[in-house]
Amino acid sequence: MTNSLLFGIATFVYFFAMVLYVSYLAFRSEALGxxxxxxxxxxVVAETAAIGMRWYESYQMGIGRAPLTxxxxxxxxxxxxxxxxxxxxxxxxxxxxxxxxxxPFPFLIMAYAALNPNDIQPLVPALKSNWLISHVVSCFxxxxxxxxxxxxxxxxxxxxxxxxxxxxxxxxxxxxxxxxSALDEIGYKTIAIGFPLLTIGIxxxxxxxxxxxxxxxxxxxxxxxxxxxxxxxxxYLHARITRGWRGKRAAILSIVGFAATLFCYLGVxxxxxxLHSYGSMS
Amino acid sequence: MKRRLRRKQGERRYKRMFVIVAxxxxxxxxxxxxxxxxxxxxxxxxxxxxxxxxxxxxxxxxEYVRKEVIRKTIRVNDPMTFDGVTFYQSSYGALPDQVIIxxxxxxxxxxxxxxxxxxRKVDIPGVSDKVEVTDYQENFxxxxxxxxxxxxxxxxxxxxxxxxxxxxxxxxPEYDQTQDGNQSYRVKxxxxxxxxxxxxxxxxxxxxxxxxxxxxxxxxxxxxxxxxKKLWISIRTDNKEKxxxxxxxxxxxxRNAFGxxxxxxxxxxxxxx
Numbered sequence: 001m002t003n004s005l006l007f008g009i010a011t012f013v014y015f016f017a018m019v020l021y022v023s024y025l026a027f028r029s030e031a032l033g034x035x036x037x038x039x040x041x042x043x044v045v046a047e048t049a050a051i052g053m054r055w056y057e058s059y060q061m062g063i064g065r066a067p068l069t070x071x072x073x074x075x076x077x078x079x080x081x082x083x084x085x086x087x088x089x090x091x092x093x094x095x096x097x098x099x100x101x102x103x104p105f106p107f108l109i110m111a112y113a114a115l116n117p118n119d120i121q122p123l124v125p126a127l128k129s130n131w132l133i134s135h136v137v138s139c140f141x142x143x144x145x146x147x148x149x150x151x152x153x154x155x156x157x158x159x160x161x162x163x164x165x166x167x168x169x170x171x172x173x174x175x176x177x178x179x180x181s182a183l184d185e186i187g188y189k190t191i192a193i194g195f196p197l198l199t200i201g202i203x204x205x206x207x208x209x210x211x212x213x214x215x216x217x218x219x220x221x222x223x224x225x226x227x228x229x230x231x232x233x234x235x236y237l238h239a240r241i242t243r244g245w246r247g248k249r250a251a252i253l254s255i256v257g258f259a260a261t262l263f264c265y266l267g268v269x270x271x272x273x274x275l276h277s278y279g280s281m282s
Numbered sequence: 283m284k285r286r287l288r289r290k291q292g293e294r295r296y297k298r299m300f301v302i303v304a305x306x307x308x309x310x311x312x313x314x315x316x317x318x319x320x321x322x323x324x325x326x327x328x329x330x331x332x333x334x335x336x337x338x339x340x341x342x343x344x345e346y347v348r349k350e351v352i353r354k355t356i357r358v359n360d361p362m363t364f365d366g367v368t369f370y371q372s373s374y375g376a377l378p379d380q381v382i383i384x385x386x387x388x389x390x391x392x393x394x395x396x397x398x399x400x401x402r403k404v405d406i407p408g409v410s411d412k413v414e415v416t417d418y419q420e421n422f423x424x425x426x427x428x429x430x431x432x433x434x435x436x437x438x439x440x441x442x443x444x445x446x447x448x449x450x451x452x453x454x455p456e457y458d459q460t461q462d463g464n465q466s467y468r469v470k471x472x473x474x475x476x477x478x479x480x481x482x483x484x485x486x487x488x489x490x491x492x493x494x495x496x497x498x499x500x501x502x503x504x505x506x507x508x509x510x511k512k513l514w515i516s517i518r519t520d521n522k523e524k525x526x527x528x529x530x531x532x533x534x535x536x537r538n539a540f541g542x543x544x545x546x547x548x549x550x551x552x553x554x555x
Binding site for chain 2: 214
């Protein structure tokens with residue numbers, strides 16, 4: 001299948017992007033940085049082609065469905081969104097050094113996805129709906145934004161530690177990172193992107209459930225966990241906007257939020273069962 | 283199986299209801315005299331929608347219905363709405379249609395067997411107790427945490443005393459022998475029947491839910507992405523006919539971006555002057 005080949009190429013290119021971003025960190029050469037960004041972009045392009053091809057091939061097989069319906073496809077899309085969100089942030093905030101910490105994720109996620117079966121199966125009747133794309137895309141872009149925010153929050157802690165050890169000298173090992181206040185701001189921005197998208201994902205999911213089964217909300221494990229995630233990030237935003245939580249406290253909430261996101265995405269699928277059992281390992 | 287049809291709420295003016303319809307059967311009138319005084323709805327659970335002979339199904343339905351107003355195959359994600367009432371296929375599964383149970387005396391000898399159609403009380407041979415099949419589980423969890431497989435839930439009605447419920451494991455016939463009593467039961471034969479679960483809703487407020495969700499999302503968007511920006515410009519002319527322009531600005535969100543925006547405005551003004 002052409003799509004598998006293209007996914008393989010994308011994984012390979014993501015690997016190179018990761019190596020290049022790490023080398024950029026080591027050598028700090030403009031040219032190397034440029035090549036790193038271009039290769040990550042190349043990985044995104046290859047993966048876009050792979051997703052498109054998989055979609056097209058499903059129609060050729062007579063199945064005809066969006067490639068967003070099992071663990072393999074959702075992981076691939078997750079990797080794609082993380083890469084895209086990072087590239088946008090890199091362009092906007094000039095944070096190329098952060099790339100060495102974010103770029104491994106698309107590669108690692110793709111490598112993990114490759115361990116899962118990737119044949120194109122027909123959809124179960126419950127998933128045959130026009131709501132599928134809007135629901136899955138908004139949820140996953142939200143997840144990916146939270147993933148980037150998580151990386152940035154971890155870097156924030158490293159940077160804050162380094163700044164307090166050597167407050168004035170720029171010679172610290174971590175001086176290549178953006179300032180802690182910039183990291184704090186980027187962490188907030190990504191959550192401000194992810195939170196509305198998660199909200200849209202939950203709302204479209206509720207409406208879809210109402211069309212499919214006649215109930216908006218059934219307290220399925222996935223639904224419960226997505227609510228937990230939503231509440232954690234709502235707390236983050238609320239604390240930041242009304243109580244002025246910044247820095248360490250905000251970063252802790254962001255890390256806790258991403259832990260809950262990971263459980264909502266993978267933990268629920270692999271451990272618990274329910275309406276979203278499409279994503280199990282079997 | 284028709285006896286198992288159940289109504290969750292309300293009388294004629296119900297809001298939500300859940301109905302189980304067994305394969306190949308038609309719902310009874312009493313459960314669907316719901317829409318209004320004139321209309322009733324009968325639902326037939328199709329055997330297999332792919333190989334359905336439509337003429338046959340139609341004939342079957344016509345026997346019950348005087349004048350057909352609407353006809354539609356309801357599938358998950360494809361509900362039917364009529365007169366403000368929506369029918370969803372919300373679940374499906376299988377229930378025991380008929381169960382044959384062996385009665386086993388202490389020691390292991392079979393004293394007789396009893397055939398129990400689902401939902402009916404039947405005499406247990408040899409004693410005057412009655413038994414009814416009341417529940418079924420595809421994957422029964424034993425108390426010690428092990429998987430028990432298929433399990434039929436029966437209720438035993440003794441002549442005297444309270445009814446007793448017990449689970450008979452289809453794949454582990456010896457399970458019931460551990461229970462107290464003079465005799466135990468084991469499942470000899472189990473015939474399943476498929477059913478579909480219908481959710482029936484009257485939800486005139488759906489548009490409000492839509493509006494509420496829309497408000498929630500726009501509210502969040504406004505809170506995060508729109509910022510209240512203020513800009514002051516003062517122009518003063520002094521005695522020497524020289525004008526002085528002062529610009530100030532503030533924003534309640536995203537000040538960095540606003541700063542860049544302001545720089546641009548100032549730059550543009552400088553170019554004009």
